[in-house]
Structures are given as C-alpha cells and as structure tokens.
Amino acid sequence: MTACTERQEYLEGGYAELSCARCAALVRVRKSSPQQTSVQWTRAAESICSTRLSALVPTCPDLRASIEDAVRAGKLEVT
Numbered sequence: 001m002t003a004c005t006e007r008q009e010y011l012e013g014g015y016a017e018l019s020c021a022r023c024a025a026l027v028r029v030r031k032s033s034p035q036q037t038s039v040q041w042t043r044a045a046e047s048i049c050s051t052r053l054s055a056l057v058p059t060c061p062d063l064r065a066s067i068e069d070a071v072r073a074g075k076l077e078v079t
C-alpha cells in the first residue's frame with residue numbers, strides 16, 4: 001500500500017507521524033536529541049491548526065505537549 005510505503009520512508013528518515021491532541025493536525029516529527037525536535041508542517045496541518053505559526057511560535061503548544069507525551073511514552077525515539 002502506498003500509505004505504508006510513505007510512512008516507512010518517513011520512519012527511515014527518522015520522522016514519525018504525530019497528530020496534535022487538540023486540533024488533530026498531522027505533522028512529521030523527528031527527535032534528533034532530547035533537546036532538539038524537528039517538526040515538518042504540511043499545508044493541511046497548518047490550515048487545521050488554530051495556532052498562528054511564526055519564528056517565535058514554531059509549533060502549536062498543544063502539539064508540543066503531544067510530542068512530549070509521545071517521548072515519555074516511548075513512541076518517539078531519539079534518532
């Protein structure tokens with residue numbers, strides 16, 4: 001299945017798919033160190049999320065919390 005293949009590619013690149021607990025925006029997240037998190041926003045996710053993203057607000061606060069939860073639960077591995 002195409003979706004599976006794409007997902008696998010993201011996982012191989014160290015990216016995991018994660019959705020914001022509040023707005024359900026689906027983004028790709030990679031944790032390269034405990035302090036450093038890369039978030040790839042898609043156009044669709046940006047339009048779903050109510051948070052205005054900017055240099056000062058690089059990601060939705062609820063999504064950040066979701067990422068931290070995923071790390072604590074061991075769902076997001078540090079690559």
Ligand SMILES: [Zn+2]
Binds near residue numbers: 024025050062
């Ligand atoms: Zn959000």
